[in-house]
């Protein structure tokens with residue numbers, strides 16, 4: 001059996017090929033799941049010189065993510081990856097909490113609802129473009145690429161109020177840069193991939209990877225810096241439609257840098273003092289007081305651009321894959337959309353009625369969680385469960401993708417696509433909410449989950465009545481299981497126009 005670090009980096013596949021060229025490679029998700037089925041749910045493993053403790057047991061996870069959350073920070077390497085820096089995703093403790101308060105209002109359900117018409121418009125423009133690419137009514141498209149462009153367009157318009165990011169040439173450069181950046185990061189954290197050239201010494205390779213990360217981070221920071229400057233200029237010129245009509249996430253974070261009177265101290269005080277206030281009142285006050293540095297402004301803008309498009313693109317991609325493999329469910333989902341959206345008109349308020357589509361999305365998040373691992377670093381000795389002592393400095397890995405396929409939790413059909421299991425919600429499906437962690441849990445839970453689920457529903461509701469699809473014969477199944485669950489060789493799908 002290969003070691004877990006080899007499975008995570010994909011290096012075990014080279015071994016398999018040498019052993020038997022005829023054998024089709026086991027995909028990494030299956031390999032890593034089997035590894036856990038053999039090792040058990042809690043064990044140590046090493047990547048290079050770093051020792052990590054892997055935990056896939058819900059009660060222990062609860063202690064780490066919720067009960068003892070203050071004893072953990074994000075892993076050190078996340079901060080070193082150049083793009084996320086000191087922003088909300090990568091920071092911890094008192095640097096993180098005022099930022100979380102600042103973001104909470106911008107991601108409130110009411111705010112998200114107001115963005116749904118934009119999401120539907122973006123989906124319509126995308127499907128029109130795809131329709132133009134069809135020959136004689138059908139064509140093979142890489143849906144991973146298409147969804148990455150579409151989700152970038154949505155986050156560009158909803159969070160940054162700009163058409164620019166979704167524009168064809170801009171989108172290709174931004175997606176290309178983020179993809180290269182993520183591949184370099186994966187290598188830095190999990191070691192070189194199967195294609196690692198043996199002629200190149202490890203140290204040289206590491207140097208090359210660090211330079212690659214720095215170059216992509218620099219490009220992305222310059223790019224985002226331009227968008228921020230343009231917005232500041234429009235504030236200074238006082239252009240009415242940009243200042244008063246648009247109060248999006250970019251305005252919120254720029255305000256936290258430019259507004260005089262905001263201070264980190266003030267935000268901390270607002271969170272810690274005034275015992276008579278409710279937690280939401282404290283948070284509101286802290287958000288009003290939060291002061292960000294210029295660096296944090298950029299870090300947060302890039303965090304939202306990356307978190308906001310890559311993960312939702314992954315969710316849509318694997319949902320399309322599952323519906324291609326299960327045409328009956330594709331038909332059922334289409335029938336539901338046709339019932340609630342007559343004439344292909346998707347009204348924002350209808351999304352909450354698309355129950356079947358909601359169950360399909362949850363099942364897709366279970367089988368292919370876009371964030372397959374959650375990492376933490378212990379910053380204070382503490383005990384989890386009845387007798388496991390976690391020492392300061394130890395890195396923890398929570399293998400979400402594996403937890404979601406645990407047969408003792410999900411039953412013998414854990415590896416199968418069975419959306420009906422979510423008919424009675426998450427608790428009905430697994431009996432323990434800590435066994436289903438696509439968006440994490442506890443104080444660091446995903447801030448964009450409502451946005452992501454609304455967006456995915458809106459896109460599928462626009463797409464389903466127009467096209468049917470199946471997997472292309474060129475598809476190679478290789479879900480990544482490290483930073484994000486991207487399909488290593490894309491998602492080539494044959495899209496066919498449905499004639500009315």
Ligand code: HEM
Nearest residue numbers: 089307308311312315370371438439440444446447448452
């Ligand atoms: C299907 C889509 C998505 C998935 C599966 C997902 C998953 C996650 C997970 C697992 C975490 C917690 C990581 C941890 O505990 O270490 C997280 C955090 C976060 N997500 Fe998402 N995410 C999605 C979409 C989004 C979107 C659309 C946005 C923003 C527009 C977003 C912004 C964030 C931010 C800012 C955090 C950090 C929160 C904090 O630390 O306080 N995510 N996400």
